[in-house]
Amino acid sequence: MPEGHPTMPGSAPVAPGAPLPQGHPPVKDANRMPPSAEELMKQLDSSEGLREREKTFEIASSLGRLYYTNGRYPEALAYLSQAQAKADGVRSLFLASRKKLGKTPILTAEAASCGFTPDQPLDAMEAVAQARAKGADAAGAAACARAALPNALEVDVLRGNALYLNGDSASALKAYERVLEVESRHEEALFGRASLLFETQGENLQALKTAREGFDALVAAHPESQRVPMARQLSQRIEETVKAGGRQKWLATRAADRRVRLSQNMAPNPAQAMAQNPALPPDAPRPLTPEMVDAVKNTERTPELEAGLTKLVEEGEEHLARGRYQEALANYTRVVPFQPENGRAKAGMAWALVGLGRPMGARVWSVALQGDAGAVEKLGDTLLAKGDAKGAKALWEKLAQDVPDYPNKAGLQAKLSQ
Structure with a gap:
């Protein structure tokens, strides 16, 4: 027993609920549940000066992850950037060594x-690496600095994801490139950079070739990864796009092919056609600029605005049930900036991107699952109620596959067996 603990009699155990022996140290309530993520963030939000306060890498990165997994990307970026700054010293040491x-x-x-x-x-690992460098041990400095960096690389990847989801694709690209400068085979960074180049540089043939090289490098370095099928598909699509001379010419070729099929009464199902074509159409909604983000933050939240956002979500679900993924995505991109915590909207946006086959769909889908997997399951209920039984089953199957420890797994399997 711990020092100072009163001697316990050698009789039968104390009955549950019985008072503790005199002098027994206080015992925490074992039945009290730890705070939820929402409760924890409310406590953090009310902590005055928390964002500006000096933090260790570990604290800053933990706060960044908390806000990121709950869809609050501006706050996540603030803390992840602080963590990145704490890791810059050992990162620079590694590159120099x-x-x-x-x-x-x-x-x-x-x-x-x-x-x-x-x-x-x-900071303790950095001190070891710095000591090796001061001792003219470049090999030891490089080895120790590299061993200190895995968590820092993860922070850079999360920053890239948050920047993309917050509408800043250019900065997201730089974040992924920071990772690849240190670790050229990093799976998340390879996929993130290649996906962004593919989505945003459709007319830049050299950038598209770089994107294809990234997808091919991912396949070679991580052959067992779940991303391999999509990476191979996108590599092939980039090859077709480059041969056509850019995305617009490739789209024109695809449109011409569709007209031929229509003339032969062989038009594909619209939902299938959209799933096979993840290219970004000219009229697709674009990521928010920093100015637009500021405008969203400063917009007054009136009952009329909230009602309008709810209607957009409902219309988005109707579009999803009819296989109109691009129209659904347009609705959700108008809602999420105003309601980043809206699990229902994030689930719909993720499913729309998956339906379109967009490269970043897998990433947004993962964020939706981390934030509110229950909302994803409920979206399947909504699709089923609207007559899209096939779409509901596909969504539930993907949810069951991607979240093997889903709390409502039994209920989910019951739905799939219907």
Whole structure:
């Protein structure tokens, strides 16, 4: 027993609910549930000066992840940027040490005897790497600095995701490139950069070739990844786009092909055609600019506005049930900036992107699941009620596949077995 604990008699155990022996240290309420993410964020929001306060890398990154997984991207970016700044020193040290080594392979942390423990904070690991550098041990400095960076690379990937979801694709691209500068085989960064180049640089043939190289590198480096099928598909589509001379010419070729099929009474199902064509049409909604984000923040939340947003969500669900994914996406992109916490809208946006086969669909779908998987399941109920039994089943199957430990797994399987 801990020091100072009163001696317990050798009799039968104390009955539940019985008073503690005199002098027993206080015991926390074991039945009290930990705060939910929403409750925790409310506490953080009410902490005056928290954002400006000095933090360790670990605290800043944890706060950033919390806000990110709950769809609050501006707040996530603030804390993730603080974490990134804390990691910049060891990142720069690694790049400089690697340059000194040239083509010499970088040692593992064990081979370099860095002595790191699993829970060692970043600043302590950086101190070890800096000491090696001061001792003119470039190999040891590179090895120890590299071993300190995995969590920092994850922060850069999350920043890239949050920047994209917040409408800043150019900065998102730079975030992914920061990761690849350190680790050229990083799966998330390879997929994120290639996807963004494909979506935003449709007429830049060199950028498209770079995107294809990224998808091909992902397949080669991570052959067992779930992203491999999509990476291969997009690599092939980029090859077709480059051969056509750019996205607009490729779209024109596709349109001509569709007209031929229509003339032969062989038109495909519209939902299938949209799923097979993730290219961004000229009239598709564009990511929000920083100015537009500021305008959204400053817009007064009136009952009329809230009612209008609810109607847009309902119309989006109707579009989804009819296979009109592009129209649904247009509705949801008008709602989410005003209601980033709206799980119903995020679920609909994610399913619209999946239906369109857009490269970033997998990422937005993952965010929707992390934020409110229950809202995703309810979207299936809505699709079923609107007559889209096939779409509802496809959504539930994907939910069951991507969240194997889903809390309502039994109920989900019951729906799938109907």
